Amino acid sequence: MQLQGEARFSRRAVKVDEAIRLVLEAAAPGRQEIVPLWEAGGRYLAEPLVATADWPPFARSGLDGFAVRSADTALASPSEPVTLRVVATARAGELASAAVEPGTAVRIMTGGAVPPGADAVVMLEQTADALVDGRPAVRVKRTAEPGQNIAPRGEEFRRGSALAEPGTKLRPGHVALLGTFGCADVPVFARPRVAVLATGTELLPVEAPLVPGRIRDSNSAMVAALVQQSGGVPLLLGRVPDEPEAAARAIAAALEQSDIIITTGGVSVGDYDVMASLLGGLSAATSALSAASTTASSTAPSANAVPTPAAALPPNSRLLFNKAAMRPGSPTSAAIVGGKLLLALSGNPGACFVGFELFARPALRRLQGVAAAEAMLKLATAKLAAGFAKGSPHERFVRARLHTEGGVLYADPLAFAKSSMMASIPDADCLIRLKPGSQGAEAGAIVEIILLQ
Ligand SMILES: Nc1nc2c(c(=O)[nH]1)N[C@H]1C(S)=C(S)[C@@H](COP(=O)(O)OP(=O)(O)OC[C@H]3O[C@@H](n4cnc5c(N)ncnc54)[C@H](O)[C@@H]3O)O[C@H]1N2
Numbered sequence: 001m002q003l004q005g006e007a008r009f010s011r012r013a014v015k016v017d018e019a020i021r022l023v024l025e026a027a028a029p030g031r032q033e034i035v036p037l038w039e040a041g042g043r044y045l046a047e048p049l050v051a052t053a054d055w056p057p058f059a060r061s062g063l064d065g066f067a068v069r070s071a072d073t074a075l076a077s078p079s080e081p082v083t084l085r086v087v088a089t090a091r092a093g094e095l096a097s098a099a100v101e102p103g104t105a106v107r108i109m110t111g112g113a114v115p116p117g118a119d120a121v122v123m124l125e126q127t128a129d130a131l132v133d134g135r136p137a138v139r140v141k142r143t144a145e146p147g148q149n150i151a152p153r154g155e156e157f158r159r160g161s162a163l164a165e166p167g168t169k170l171r172p173g174h175v176a177l178l179g180t181f182g183c184a185d186v187p188v189f190a191r192p193r194v195a196v197l198a199t200g201t202e203l204l205p206v207e208a209p210l211v212p213g214r215i216r217d218s219n220s221a222m223v224a225a226l227v228q229q230s231g232g233v234p235l236l237l238g239r240v241p242d243e244p245e246a247a248a249r250a251i252a253a254a255l256e257q258s259d260i261i262i263t264t265g266g267v268s269v270g271d272y273d274v275m276a277s278l279l280g281g282l283s284a285a286t287s288a289l290s291a292a293s294t295t296a297s298s299t300a301p302s303a304n305a306v307p308t309p310a311a312a313l314p315p316n317s318r319l320l321f322n323k324a325a326m327r328p329g330s331p332t333s334a335a336i337v338g339g340k341l342l343l344a345l346s347g348n349p350g351a352c353f354v355g356f357e358l359f360a361r362p363a364l365r366r367l368q369g370v371a372a373a374e375a376m377l378k379l380a381t382a383k384l385a386a387g388f389a390k391g392s393p394h395e396r397f398v399r400a401r402l403h404t405e406g407g408v409l410y411a412d413p414l415a416f417a418k419s420s421m422m423a424s425i426p427d428a429d430c431l432i433r434l435k436p437g438s439q440g441a442e443a444g445a446i447v448e449i450i451l452l453q
Pocket residue numbers: 198199200202203215216217218219220264265266267268269270273299328329330331345346347348349351419420
């Protein structure tokens with residue numbers, strides 16, 4: 001069915017930062033759950049992590065050696081060692097059976113609790129075992145400073161101190177802290193359930209042989225992999241033909257089972273661009289678009305048809321934007337549909353990938369509790385390894401690969417950079433962000449980059 005109709009929807013390009021802001025505004029932190037500590041790595045913390053004890057919880061030895069009173073060693077030297085009677089042993093995990101009185105020492109192991117009376121530990125290598133009147137003793141060959149080789153109680157953390165805020169992505173070090181402070185069951189944000197829907201009558205399932213004029217749906221698999229990498233659970237809802245009714249039904253089904261919907265394809269101005277048509281129904285019914293848009297650019301109106309009542313999106317739907325001032329992926333759109341965020345990425349694989357990084361990844365961070373400001377793009381700078389010319393006045397996001405040379409970080413624009421191409425996606429570990437209006441950048445220029453995972 002051809003979607004071309006009498007309707008004409010204006011599409012004004014929203015600046016990328018503004019578009020991301022609109023998406024983040026629509027993505028609130030989601031459900032929480034408890035996971036076992038060993039599954040918490042990479043998840044996002046849902047409650048503050050607080051030290052439940054001083055750390056270390058007792059003064060402990062940093063070395064294998066002897067716990068002594070430093071004053072007893074004041075006159076020690078290699079030629080005239082001081083001899084101390086050894087009254088006990090403090091191995092890690094056990095308290096010494098005796099305190100250190102003047103003239104005595106306790107043999108102590110790394111991690112052992114420093115016994116009362118001792119204020120220093122002398123390393124084993126600076127001592128010699130001895131016997132005095134048939135009883136164990138030690139000769140100390142160096143003067144010990146007070147506090148030497150002892151980690152005092154609370155040196156690292158004070159009980160009650162804040163260690164990580166909700167929304168923190170748990171790195172292995174956080175997991176170590178959670179273990180240290182006795183958190184076996186960790187409150188985290190639930191993995192967002194992400195419905196992935198590919199639109200396009202030309203799309204074949206991955207397992208199908210190629211037939212003339214058709215291609216396999218690679219976007220679903222790519223988006224699913226990106227979702228997993230972002231902490232979400234992809235729900236692969238398959239392919240829908242370019243028919244508004246079918247797409248609306250698929251979206252309704254997606255709303256039942258997901259927290260966020262990502263569609264690919266059908267967002268441009270073509271006769272069969274089904275998502276543009278569906279979202280066009282929203283733009284006609286909302287003033288949000290004009291409020292959100294900039295005058296950075298506009299294009300000829302779209303020919304997408306007004307959706308029929310059967311293809312209407314549910315109530316509680318509104319458009320966030322239906323064009324972004326960027327390349328690739330300028331027709332990328334976003335909406336609230338049935339109260340949930342829907343990101344309509346371009347069907348072109350290169351634009352789909354970039355659209356995911358710019359909009360879906362920040363949204364998935366936000367859904368997992370990351371503060372809106374933190375969920376924005378992670379920017380850095382690098383030197384451009386080769387010049388890159390750009391024609392469009394829009395911001396350009398160039399798939400590129402990083403390398404270092406002489407301690408300098410370089411970003412190499414990858415070949416096959418067109419929006420329709422995917423050859424540059426596997427190797428891309430950053431996106432070079434070229435400013436709007438510029439004609440590109442020369443080799444050696446310092447450019448902004450977005451680091452990819
Ligand atoms: N007259 C105009 N034409 C186009 C414009 C424009 O402004 N005026 N914009 C271009 C730009 S920019 C982009 S980006 C694309 C956006 O295309 P759509 O999002 O509408 O995507 P489709 O038309 O459905 O498909 C485009 C292309 O991608 C292939 N595709 C689609 N889905 C998949 C999939 N799941 N896996 C692999 N490949 C897929 C599809 O077969 C097409 O080749 O529009 C330009 N056109």
